[in-house]
Amino acid sequence: MMSTSSRAFVDDLALRHLDAAYNLGRWLLGSEQDAADAVHDAYLRAARASDTYAGGNERAWWLAIVRNCCLARLAVRNKEKKNVPIDDNPIAAERWMPRADADDIEEALDSTRRRQLITRHLRNLPENFREVLILREIEELSYREIADVLQTPIGTVMSRLARGRALLQKALTDSGNVEDSHGL
Amino acid sequence: MDCKTANELLPLYFDGELDRATSREFEAHLDECADCRAALIGLDALRGALRKDAPRYTAPDALRARIQENVASAAPVSRRPPGTRLSWLALAASWVLAFAVGGVTLAAWNHASTSEQEQAQLLRDLFSSHWRALAAASPIDVVSTDQHTVKPWFAGKVSTAPVVQDFSAQGYALIGGRIDYVGTERVPVLVYRHGKHVIDVFVLPGAATRGGDEPIQLQGYVLESATLGGQAAAIVSDMDQAELTRFRDLLDTSSLSHTTPGDR
Numbered sequence: 001m002m003s004t005s006s007r008a009f010v011d012d013l014a015l016r017h018l019d020a021a022y023n024l025g026r027w028l029l030g031s032e033q034d035a036a037d038a039v040h041d042a043y044l045r046a047a048r049a050s051d052t053y054a055g056g057n058e059r060a061w062w063l064a065i066v067r068n069c070c071l072a073r074l075a076v077r078n079k080e081k082k083n084v085p086i087d088d089n090p091i092a093a094e095r096w097m098p099r100a101d102a103d104d105i106e107e108a109l110d111s112t113r114r115r116q117l118i119t120r121h122l123r124n125l126p127e128n129f130r131e132v133l134i135l136r137e138i139e140e141l142s143y144r145e146i147a148d149v150l151q152t153p154i155g156t157v158m159s160r161l162a163r164g165r166a167l168l169q170k171a172l173t174d175s176g177n178v179e180d181s182h183g184l
Numbered sequence: 185m186d187c188k189t190a191n192e193l194l195p196l197y198f199d200g201e202l203d204r205a206t207s208r209e210f211e212a213h214l215d216e217c218a219d220c221r222a223a224l225i226g227l228d229a230l231r232g233a234l235r236k237d238a239p240r241y242t243a244p245d246a247l248r249a250r251i252q253e254n255v256a257s258a259a260p261v262s263r264r265p266p267g268t269r270l271s272w273l274a275l276a277a278s279w280v281l282a283f284a285v286g287g288v289t290l291a292a293w294n295h296a297s298t299s300e301q302e303q304a305q306l307l308r309d310l311f312s313s314h315w316r317a318l319a320a321a322s323p324i325d326v327v328s329t330d331q332h333t334v335k336p337w338f339a340g341k342v343s344t345a346p347v348v349q350d351f352s353a354q355g356y357a358l359i360g361g362r363i364d365y366v367g368t369e370r371v372p373v374l375v376y377r378h379g380k381h382v383i384d385v386f387v388l389p390g391a392a393t394r395g396g397d398e399p400i401q402l403q404g405y406v407l408e409s410a411t412l413g414g415q416a417a418a419i420v421s422d423m424d425q426a427e428l429t430r431f432r433d434l435l436d437t438s439s440l441s442h443t444t445p446g447d448r
Contacts (some may be wrong), residue, residue, distance in 0.1 A: 011255040018251070022243035036247040043251050055341045056363070094346075111237070118237045136199065137234040143201055151368040156314030162195055167232055 006050035060148035129164030324360035347413030
C-alpha cells in the first residue's frame with residue numbers, strides 16, 4: 001500500500017537533494033557507477049518506504065537511506081573481495097575542476113595538486129570518519145542531522161568528527177608543503 | 185572558563201552548536217588564550233581546504249534522468265508532507281518494530297543476557313545525550329510547560345508518544361521535550377527543571393520491568409531507572425539522591441492514572 005502523496009514527497013525530496021546523495025555515495029564508494037547505482041537503489045527504497053517517514057528532518061531521512069544502500073554495496077564488495085577501480089583519472093577529475101580559464105598556469109597547477117592531496121587523504125581515512133567530515137564540512141549538516149543520517153547518538157557524531165578532523169589535519173601536515181609534494 | 189572546558193567546547197562553538205551565553209563565555213576565554221585561538225584557526229583552515237579543494241561531486245545527468253523517469257511514471261498528485269497521518273499498516277509495522285527493538289534495549293538495560301560492554305554503551309549514550317543537551321544551542325526541541333503541547337509533539341515523531349505530566353506543583357516543572365538517539369533508536373526525552381537542575385527523562389522502548397536497579401553515577405550526574413506509563417524510563421540529572429528518588433516516585437505513580445499497555 002503506497003500513498004501517492006507521500007510518493008510525490010519522496011520524488012521531490014530525492015531530486016532536490018540528489019547532489020548531496022550522490023556526493024555522499026561517491027565519497028563512500030569511490031566509484032562513479034557504484035555511487036549512481038546506490039543512489040538509484042536508495043530512491044526506489046525511499047519510494048517504497050515513504051509511508052514510514054515519521055516527521056523530523058527530511059534531508060537526513062533521505063541521506064540515511066542513501067548511506068544504508070552504500071554500506072550494503074560496500075559489504076558485498078568486501079565479501080567478494082572485489083576491487084573496484086577508484087575513479088582517479090584526469091577525466092573524472094575534470095568534472096569537478098571549474099574554471100579552465102585560470103589565468104596563471106602555475107596557479108592552476110598548484111590548485112590541482114592541492115585537490116589531489118586532500119582527495120587522497122580524505123579517501124585514506126576510514127569511512128566512519130570520512131562520512132562525518134563530508135556531511136559536516138561539505139554538506140553542512142548540523143550534529144543532529146548527522147546523528148539522524150548515521151542513526152547514532154550525537155556524542156558519537158562529535159567524537160568521530162573530532163577524530164576525523166585530527167587525522168586529516170595530521171595527514172595534511174605530514175605530507176608537508178603542498179608545493180613540495182611528489183605528486184603521489 | 186578553563187582551557188580544558190574550552191577545548192571540549194571548541195568544536196561545538198566552531199560548528200555553531202553552542203548557545204549564546206556559553207558562546208560568550210567561550211569567546212572571553214578565547215581572548216586570553218593563544219592555544220585555543222590557534223586550535224580554532226586550525227579547524228577553520230581545515231574547513232577552508234575541504235570546501236575549496238575537496239570535490240563536491242555533482243550527480244551525473246544520467247542518474248537524474250533515471251530518477252525523473254520513475255517520477256514521470258508515478259501518477260501526478262497534490263503534495264502533502266507525509267508523517268502527519270500514518271496508515272494503520274505502517275503504524276502496526278512500527279509497533280512490531282518497537283517491540284522487537286524494545287526487547288533488545290531492555291535486555292541491555294537489565295544486563296541479564298548481554299555483555300557488560302553493551303550495558304556500558306547504553307549508559308554512555310544516556311549520559312552524553314544529557315551533557316550535550318546541557319551545552320547545546322537547543323537542549324529542547326519543543327519548549328512548553330504544557331503537557332498537552334508536549335505530548336502531541338511526540339506523536340508521529342516516535343512510535344510511542346510517552347505519558348507526559350507536569351509536576352510543577354511538586355517542584356518539578358515540565359519545560360519541554362526532545363528526541364534523541366539511544367543506540368540506533370529514536371527515543372522521546374522529557375525535560376524537567378527542579379531549581380537549577382535540568383532533568384532528562386529518557387523513555388526507553390518496551391515494557392517496564394522494575395528491578396531494583398541501583399542508581400548509577402558518573403562525574404556528578406546520576407542515572408536512575410524508572411517507569412512511565414508502563415514503559416521503562418531512565419532519569420539523568422545532577423540532583424541529589426533524595427530529590428531524584430522523590431521525582432522517580434512521582435513518575436512511577438503518574439503511570440497509574442494513565443494508559444496501560446493494554447490500551448494500545
